[in-house]
Amino acid sequence: MPVAITPGQFRDLPERIRQGDASAETELVHHFTRRIFVMGVVRTHDREAARDLVQDVLIAVIGSLRKGQLLDPDKLAAFVHGTARNLINNRLRTERQQPQLEPLSENLAQACLSEELEYAERTRLVLQAMNRLGDEDRQILWMTLVEGRGPAEIASSLGLSSEVVRTRKGRAIRKVTDLIRNKLSRTLANCHIVKREL
Amino acid sequence: MNCREVEEQGVLECYLLGRLPDSQRDEFERHYFECDSCSSLLQVELTVQEHLKLLQPILPPAKKASIRRTWYWMPAFAVLTLVLVAGIWWRARQQQPVHQEASATLGTQPTSSGETQQPPLVGPSLEELARVQPPPYSVTVLRGAEDVAEFKFENAMQHYVNGGYASAIPGLRTAVKNSPRTARFSFYLGACYLMTGQTSSAIASFRKTISQKEQPYSNQSHYYLAKAYLQSKDVASAKKELQMTVDLGGGMADEAGEVLHQLNR
Numbered sequence: 001m002p003v004a005i006t007p008g009q010f011r012d013l014p015e016r017i018r019q020g021d022a023s024a025e026t027e028l029v030h031h032f033t034r035r036i037f038v039m040g041v042v043r044t045h046d047r048e049a050a051r052d053l054v055q056d057v058l059i060a061v062i063g064s065l066r067k068g069q070l071l072d073p074d075k076l077a078a079f080v081h082g083t084a085r086n087l088i089n090n091r092l093r094t095e096r097q098q099p100q101l102e103p104l105s106e107n108l109a110q111a112c113l114s115e116e117l118e119y120a121e122r123t124r125l126v127l128q129a130m131n132r133l134g135d136e137d138r139q140i141l142w143m144t145l146v147e148g149r150g151p152a153e154i155a156s157s158l159g160l161s162s163e164v165v166r167t168r169k170g171r172a173i174r175k176v177t178d179l180i181r182n183k184l185s186r187t188l189a190n191c192h193i194v195k196r197e198l
Numbered sequence: 199m200n201c202r203e204v205e206e207q208g209v210l211e212c213y214l215l216g217r218l219p220d221s222q223r224d225e226f227e228r229h230y231f232e233c234d235s236c237s238s239l240l241q242v243e244l245t246v247q248e249h250l251k252l253l254q255p256i257l258p259p260a261k262k263a264s265i266r267r268t269w270y271w272m273p274a275f276a277v278l279t280l281v282l283v284a285g286i287w288w289r290a291r292q293q294q295p296v297h298q299e300a301s302a303t304l305g306t307q308p309t310s311s312g313e314t315q316q317p318p319l320v321g322p323s324l325e326e327l328a329r330v331q332p333p334p335y336s337v338t339v340l341r342g343a344e345d346v347a348e349f350k351f352e353n354a355m356q357h358y359v360n361g362g363y364a365s366a367i368p369g370l371r372t373a374v375k376n377s378p379r380t381a382r383f384s385f386y387l388g389a390c391y392l393m394t395g396q397t398s399s400a401i402a403s404f405r406k407t408i409s410q411k412e413q414p415y416s417n418q419s420h421y422y423l424a425k426a427y428l429q430s431k432d433v434a435s436a437k438k439e440l441q442m443t444v445d446l447g448g449g450m451a452d453e454a455g456e457v458l459h460q461l462n463r
Contacts, residue, residue, distance in 0.1 A: 035231050038244055042214060077231040085224065123334045125449065126245045138250070145247040148215040150208070177242050 014073045017065040025062055032058070036084050043088050053091065057084045129176040137172040144169055199229045204236055213240070214247055327457055328428035333389050333418060335359055347377035351386075358386060363393040374403075381412035385419060392426050400426040414448060421450040424457070437461055 010031075016024035036057050040050030060083050064070060070079050130138060136158065143149045143157070151162040151169070158165070204210055209226050212218045218226060230236040335355055354369025370387040377383060388403030404423035407415050424439035440461070443454035 032231075034241055035237050038237075038240055039227055041244065042216065045216075078228060081228055081231040085227070123245060123249075124331075126242070126249055127331070127334075128453070130246065130249055141246060142250045144211055145214060145243060146250050148211070148217060173239070173242060173246070176246060177239065 010076065011073045014065050014068075014070045014076055017062065018068045020066075028062065028065075029058055032061075032080050036080070039081075039084055040088060044092065049091065053084070053088060056087050056091075060087065125179055126176055129179040132179075133172055133175065137168055140165055140169050141172055199225045201233060201236055204229065210236070210240055210243060214243060324428060324431065324433070327460055328425055330392060330422065330425040332358070332363070332393050333386070333422065335386065345376070347373045347380065347383065350376065351383055355386065358390065363390040366390050367394070379410060381407050381410040381415040384410070385415040388419065388422060388426075392422055392429070395429070397426045397430045401430070417443070417446045417448040418450055420446065421454050424454065428457075433461060 013024050013028055017028065033054055036054045037050050040053040041047055044050055044053070057080065061080050064079075064083070070076065133141075139158070140154060143154045144151075149157070151165040154160075155162040155165045160168075199209070204226065209218065209222070213223060213226050230240055335358055350369045351373040354366040354373065357363075357366040357369070367387065367390045370383060370390060373380070373383040374387055384403050385407045388400045388407060391397070391400035391403055401423060404419040404426060407419040408423070410416060420439045420443040424436045424443065427433070427436035427439060437458060440454040440458040444451050444458065
């Protein structure tokens with residue numbers, strides 16, 4: 001389950017990891033997995049490659065943090081991003097040639113798996129929310145996110161004003177986001193309660 | 199870069215489409231690695247984008263403005279038609295005897311007890327309510343210790359994600375046989391049975407998953423078990439499982455509630 005990390009806790013993560021706190025590593029994995037994954041998908045256009053990259057990046061980051069190589073804890077996010085960017089660039093350059101990596105420990109693999117489950121649930125909810133949108137709203141999302149058209153172009157194509165297109169696009173995304181936020185948190189909270197009871 | 203700039207300049211959409219210059223792309227990535235709000239929105243839009251690509255065949259083609267303009271006349275036509283119908287109705291009403299006025303106005307017939315009969319509500323059929331979308335699955339690639347069951351499962355799920363539910367069944371069966379206590383295996387085996395109309399096998403698999411009490415598979419199994427019961431026309435058992443899904447309150451609760459509501463009508 002994703003853990004919301006407060007700024008204070010976030011600042012402590014590098015030091016906790018350096019001291020060998022396994023739960024800190026899990027928190028780090030939860031916090032950054034999806035960010036790295038999105039970055040990987042966008043840059044490589046390959047979901048499988050992005051999944052591999054998530055592991056490569058997390059292993060590299062955790063390895064560095066265990067050695068205390070991050071001097072400024074406030075720059076953890078930038079450090080993870082920089083590591084991700086370097087590994088993605090390396091991968092794109094060398095394509096199939098991959099570095100030798102140690103497998104993830106069982107706990108961290110489990111953390112990634114829970115992210116995968118959350119992703120699957122998120123996907124289901126997005127589909128559900130999309131089905132609730134009107135044809136025209138879906139079309140606006142399609143033109144924006146797939147065809148890459150701007151509001152003005154969409155507006156002239158659909159006979160609407162640019163402002164209406166912007167508003168409707170924002171509203172459609174908000175509907176999807178709200179549904180995911182509400183239902184996902186309920187599902188995960190429920191799972192958490194059941195696990196505790198077991 | 200801040201959230202406001204991201205929104206105003208449409209940075210997020212350009213990023214997803216790979217249209218940002220390298221420097222701006224790096225800047226935006228640095229921003230969303232630190233910003234929960236943009237990171238969350240980005241993930242939603244990426245998922246929406248992926249689903250839209252899958253939905254491409256069923257989306258209507260883009261309407262042209264000229265076509266759209268013809269629809270501007272529709273309200274005027276609707277108002278004109280309404281006025282004409284109202285005029286005809288008013289004239290007819292003037293000519294009717296007083297005792298028939300009430301029934302004519304409501305469009306209903308009085309019963310012997312004096313109550314009015316409502317037209318019967320028409321809901322979805324049992325077959326429609328039994329229809330089900332396969333539970334989603336995204337292929338997991340973890341470099342942990344892989345056993346035979348996990349290997350068979352992942353291979354079978356390659357078929358599953360491509361809609362090959364029948365092809366996935368043998369591999370999933372082997373996975374379940376090798377690792378009978380893994381709820382994930384029996385859950386997706388049940389899903390494959392359900393999608394291929396093998397309802398009794400689906401019911402057995404989902405029951406097994408529920409007994410394993412491993413979340414989220416156990417909770418979700420109640421919903422899919424209900425769908426299996428509906429496919430086999432066992433409405434009473436379906437209602438029981440749907441109620442259980444609602445009571446457990448997971449992500450399927452709303453859908454289960456809607457189906458239950460339809461069944462109770």
